[in-house]
Every structure is written in C-alpha cells, then in structure tokens.
Amino acid sequence: MEVSAIAPGIYRHVSYGRLPNIGYYPSNGLVLVHDASAYIIDTPWQVADTRKLAQWIADQGWTxxxxxxxxxxxxxxxxxxxxxxxxVDTWASAQTNELLASQGDALAKHTFSGEGQWLWSEQAYAWYPGGGHTADNIVVWLPQAKVLMGGCLVRAMQTQSMGNTRDAVMSEWGDSALRVLDRFEDAQFVVPGHGDVGGPELLMHTADLAEAVNREIVDDE
Known part of the structure; x- marks a missing residue:
C-alpha cells in the first residue's frame, strides 16, 4: 500500500487486489485530514491494508x-x-448497506438515503448520481480542496474500457457521469477508482466510453 499527498489535507492511498488473468491491480482511496482528525474515503482492497492505513494515520498523530x-x-x-x-464510525448509503447485507458482509454503522449527505462538519459531501459501475455507486466531494472522489463510477484516462461490468447499470452510467460533471464542474482533482488522478475530463471520458459500449449493445441487438 502507498500513500501520497494530492492536495492540502488530502492523501491518496493505493492498495492492491489480485484479479484473475491480470494479477495484482491498484485501487485508489483517500484520506481527508481536518483539525488532526482523519477520515477514510474507501477502505483499501485488503483488510490487512486497512490496518496498515490506520497505523499510518496514527503515526502522523491524527485520530x-x-x-x-x-x-x-x-x-x-x-x-x-x-x-x-x-x-470507527463507518458510513455508506442505505443502498450500499442493503447490497452488503445481501452478500453477508459487515454493514456500515451509519447510512443515508436520498440524493446526498453532508458529513464530518461539512468537510465532505456524499452524492448519488445514479447507477453506473454498480447500482449504488456514489461520489464524495471535498469542497475545501475541490477534490472529487469519483470511485469506480469514473474511469481513468489511460483506460479504453469500462472495466468490470458484472454489476454495472450500463444504461445509466454515461448520464450519471455527466450529472457528476455538471454538479462538480469546478473540481480541480478527480480521483477514479483505479488509475491516475485527473480533472473533470475523466468524467467526459467515462461518459464517452459508456456511450460507445451502449452503441455496441444496440448494434448487437
């Protein structure tokens, strides 16, 4: 696992999971720091790396x-x-908790429903734009630094595919990305679930990729 600063008080953590026929594959998350308190946006891929990240946070003198x-x-x-x-107070949307429950996985302690939720003294805003990579994918806006955690809704510029579409809502994905672009057009940094950090152009790139896939689906029909 690797941790690096991308903006004042915002750190990207990169962890790895093993995928069939691919090997170890990197995944992005963030740590937000405010007044010596730390908040994780997306836990690392492996539980062992969540423990390491928590220890790194403690080593910096943060809670x-x-x-x-x-x-x-x-x-x-x-x-x-x-x-x-x-x-630790864990958060997820009510829809995410429902899907975690359906798999027998641990649930977040706190949930929200509806379109959005301010968190942590309004240091972060969780927003649901519609389906995409999954039916429940949200983005998290960090207004002080103008950083958007797009998660797996957002594709990195270096990829020309939609990645894992097993649970995707392809019919909504492109429109969801454009709604995020419209809502957070002043984002300076956009963090995809996997790959390099970019700007708002990642959202248009994602919408273009989704449109291409949907055209192929229509043509095949």
Missing part, C-alpha cells in the same frame, strides 16, 4: 474518526468490519 465507502465491492468496503471493531 481516525470515520470512513465512507462509495459502493459495496471489496475494493471500497472490505475494511468496514475491522473499522467497526475499532470503534
């Missing part, structure tokens, strides 16, 4: 207060059970 997961897959939510056991 880990809470986390939020942007959807229910392991690369976003595998650390929830361990964080719950440490007394």
């Amino acid at each position: 880990l207060k809470a986390s939020i997961s942007t959807h229910y897959h392991d690369d976003r939510a595998s650390g929830i059970a361990w964080l719950n056991a440490q007394g």
Whole structure:
C-alpha cells in the first residue's frame, strides 16, 4: 500500500487486489485530514491494508474518526468490519448497506438515503448520481480542496474500457457521469477508482466510453 499527498489535507492511498488473468491491480482511496482528525474515503482492497492505513494515520498523530465507502465491492468496503471493531464510525448509503447485507458482509454503522449527505462538519459531501459501475455507486466531494472522489463510477484516462461490468447499470452510467460533471464542474482533482488522478475530463471520458459500449449493445441487438 502507498500513500501520497494530492492536495492540502488530502492523501491518496493505493492498495492492491489480485484479479484473475491480470494479477495484482491498484485501487485508489483517500484520506481527508481536518483539525488532526482523519477520515477514510474507501477502505483499501485488503483488510490487512486497512490496518496498515490506520497505523499510518496514527503515526502522523491524527485520530481516525470515520470512513465512507462509495459502493459495496471489496475494493471500497472490505475494511468496514475491522473499522467497526475499532470503534470507527463507518458510513455508506442505505443502498450500499442493503447490497452488503445481501452478500453477508459487515454493514456500515451509519447510512443515508436520498440524493446526498453532508458529513464530518461539512468537510465532505456524499452524492448519488445514479447507477453506473454498480447500482449504488456514489461520489464524495471535498469542497475545501475541490477534490472529487469519483470511485469506480469514473474511469481513468489511460483506460479504453469500462472495466468490470458484472454489476454495472450500463444504461445509466454515461448520464450519471455527466450529472457528476455538471454538479462538480469546478473540481480541480478527480480521483477514479483505479488509475491516475485527473480533472473533470475523466468524467467526459467515462461518459464517452459508456456511450460507445451502449452503441455496441444496440448494434448487437
């Protein structure tokens, strides 16, 4: 696992999961720091790396207060059970908790429903734009630094595919990305679930990729 600063008080953590026929594959998450309190946006892929990240936070002299997961897959939510056991406030949308429950996975302690939710003294805003990579994917806006955690709704510029579409809502994905672009058009940094950090152009790139896939689906029909 690697941690690096991308903006004042905002750190990207990169962890790895093993995928069939691919090998180890990197996954992005964030740590937000405010007044010596730390908040994790998407836990690392492996539980062991969530423990390492929590230790790194403690080593900086910060107190880990809470986390939020942007959807229910392991690369976003595998650390929830361990964080719950440490007394950390875990957050997810009500839809994400329902999907975690359907798999028998640990649930976040706190949920929200509806379109959006301010968190942690309005340091972060969780927003649901519609389906995409999954039915429950949300984004998290960090207004002080103008950083948007797009999660797996957002594709990196270096990729020309939609990645894992097993649980995707392809009919909504492109429109969801454009809604995020419209809502957070002043974002300076956009963090995809996997790959390099970019700007708002990642959202248009995602919408273009989704449109191409949907055209292929129509043509095949």
